[in-house]
Amino acid sequence: MRGLARFSFYLAVALIAAQTVTLAQQTDLKGTLRRGPDGKLYVDTSQPPPAPAPAEAAPDGEPPPPAGVAAPAPTSVPAAQSAHSGPRNLAVCPHGCPYASLAQALSAAGPGDTVSIGAGTYAEAGVIAADRVKLIAAPGAEVKGVAVEGKAAIVVKGSDVVIDGLDCSEISVPDHNGACVRLEGHNLTLRHVHFHDAEEGVLTGPDTGTLTIEDSVLERLGAGGLAHGIYAGAMEALVIRRSAILSSKGEGHEVKSRAAATTIENSVIASLDGLDSRTIDVPNGGVLTVRDSVLEKGLNSTTSEVIGFGLEGIKYPTNAVRLDKVRVIIDRKGGTLLNGHTEDSYTEVSVTGGDRAVDSRLRWAADRAAAGLPAYPQLPAVAGAPKVETGERATLRVCPSGCPSNTLTDALRTAPSGSTIVIGPGYYHEGGALRANHVTLKAEPGVHLEGGAVEGKAALVIKGDDTVIEGLDCSRIEVGDLNGACIRLEGRNLTLRKVYFHDSQEGLLANDGTGTILIEDSRFEKLGAGGRAHAIYVGKADSLTIRGTSITATQGKGHGVKSRAARLVIENSVIATLDGQDSRLIDVANGGDFVVRHSILEKGPASDNVEAIGFGLEGMSYADNSIKIEDCQIILDRPDGTVARSLVHGSVTGGRVVGGNVGGGKELVGRLTDLVAPGRVGDNLTFAADVAVFADRAAAGLKPFPALPGR
Secondary structure, rough: OOOOOOOOOOOOOOOOOOOOOOOOOOOOOOOEEOOOOOEEEEEOOOOOOOOOOOOOOOHOOOOOOOOOOOOOOOOOOHHHHHOOOOOOEEEEOOOOOOOOHHHHHHOOOOOOOOEEOEEEEEEEOOEEOOOOOOOEEOOOEOOOOOOOOOOOOOOOEEEEEEEEEOEEEEEOOOOOOEEEEOOOOOOEEEEOOOEEEOEEEEOOOOOOOOEEEOOOOOEOOOEEEEEOOEEEOOOOOEEEEEOOOOOOOOOOOEEOOOOOOOOEEEOEEOOOOOOOOOOOEEOOOOEEEEEEEEEEOOOOOOEEEEEEOOOOOOOOOOEEEEEEEEEEEEEEOEEEEEEEEEEEEEEEEEEEEOOOOOOOOEEEOOOOOOOOOOOOOOOOOOOOOEEEEEOOOOOOEEEOOOOOOOHHHHHHOOOOOOOOOOOEEEEEEOEEEEEEOEEEEEEEEEEEEEOOOOOEEEEEEEHHHHHOEEOOOOEEEOOOOOOOOHHHOOOEEEEEEEOEEEOOEEEEEEEEOOOOOEEEEEEEEEEEEOOOEEEEEEEOOEEEEEEOEEOEEEEEOOOOEEEEEOEEEEOEEEEEEEOOOOOOEEEEOOOOOEEEEEEEEOOOOOOOOOOEEEEEOOOOOOHHHHEEEEOOEEEOOOOEEEEEEEOOOOOEEEEEEEEOOOOOOOOOOOOOEEEOOOOOOOOOOOOOOOOOOOOOHHHHHHOOOOOOOOO
């Protein structure tokens, strides 16, 4: 979801006297963070904003600056042109101030100066180089869409800087770390800021002192698994107070901190409807303290744990997780509280949902109802922090007769951003294009899309961002170029849940640049055409995650999964040729990071290709490339089948391999150490000692083809 319908902190920014440069008391953020009918969040204070203080007359006969902007220091020319003789106030606004350019004002700011930003949109970026600079933004001031030095909207190189009241969005850079604020100096305080819809909220380098965030909202941030709501490098401390960090996307964490001490107080850290990873990730240990707060793990999270601790190596002598008066809500299936081994201290901690808590110090409830909590995604209030209320989403209902809309095409065309479309039972021989953002499409049992494609592409062409599709049955989609799909993704970020796509040219086709894609608890069957259409095809996106899904009987020499994404994760799934005529089960055409774990891979006798997996065979597109096969059962029913052809070295750990040509034609029974499949260029896989290799199904104790283990 891009943009915000309405968000106001109603700050009272006092005027700063020209000679004394004294900052008056500011009004704290108070009120309720609400989600309106369009699904977007805003702060409702239930009080009008206070009137600004009367403006002092400007020097040299100039008119006073606009309301909300402090009077400039006495000078007949912009401060950048005069000697810096002491702390000054540099006023910036679109018209009538000494500075119309935020970048120029930041560049001119000297030690102890204040830069006051008037209301308006600033499509520019800047660097704060001096120490003790205060950047004070009036209500309605926003920085949007531009980064400096390929890094951030505001790059802070000075020390002891304060940024207050700033709204920032739509920052992106080529390395996916486009932040609203990047700290390269020492010590930064953020107050009353709203950072949203960018690749990253705030990013700090190492050895940057202390980052303090108070009375702020950071939401819908993250990109490519590399950028997060908040990223703190190896610094002294990260402190978050009375703030809400919400709905990270792109498999980013809400908070990732490498600081020696991370403290979160009176705050809400929640996935909600975001496609995030961990709620809090402390990869190098240290001391994590969370008190008087709510942590929530959303339905779409791509990792199971709420907190990750020390998972990239412990770097500090003192390491602990301390939770005090914390409510943890795990809405994701199979979620857990903590991944990591450390000293921990739990005081009055309640856990709702996820795997049953066995620690007697935790009060555990099976679900929200058992805990007396409202339904997802509502959250309980936290003292001092904005209260998050989702409100009612606009709902459109479509069915063959008797509903406000009788055609799916019209419902998709008219759906507003943030709405839910509910499809009633029946056959729909039509398709449609969805342009709105943040839409959820829910199909009730008995819904079947059949035979209707739009734009010569697919049954549903998704042009908006942050779309969720649940429960849809789709078949018999065909177009002239043989790429007729049930879903064609042209926007960014898609979740498919409990869908059944079958008997079409393609299940899902996602263009390049489509962000993060999650598929879970779904079935893809009898898809593929002409060697160019596949069950699932994803272009150069940030990531593709497939979980709890079966992809079977692919046809027409297509691949079960063909991915050009930078990261591909497949877990707890079945990808099997069976009686189909596929090519590879998984084709990772341009490399990247690839993991398949806890899954069944079966290569059928009629497969057109000997390899179950191909990696990088169309050229490497990424700097980081790896292939890991963990605890999988790989069954090669094609006699000359091999596990993989890879242009980088990969590893197979755990699980077993049955049949095929893994041993170069030798009969292999039992466990082998460091077996490299010989005889084929690029087969480049090392089998660990715990991989069991069997000559055929009988030797492995499996039922004859086409049976699959556990089925």
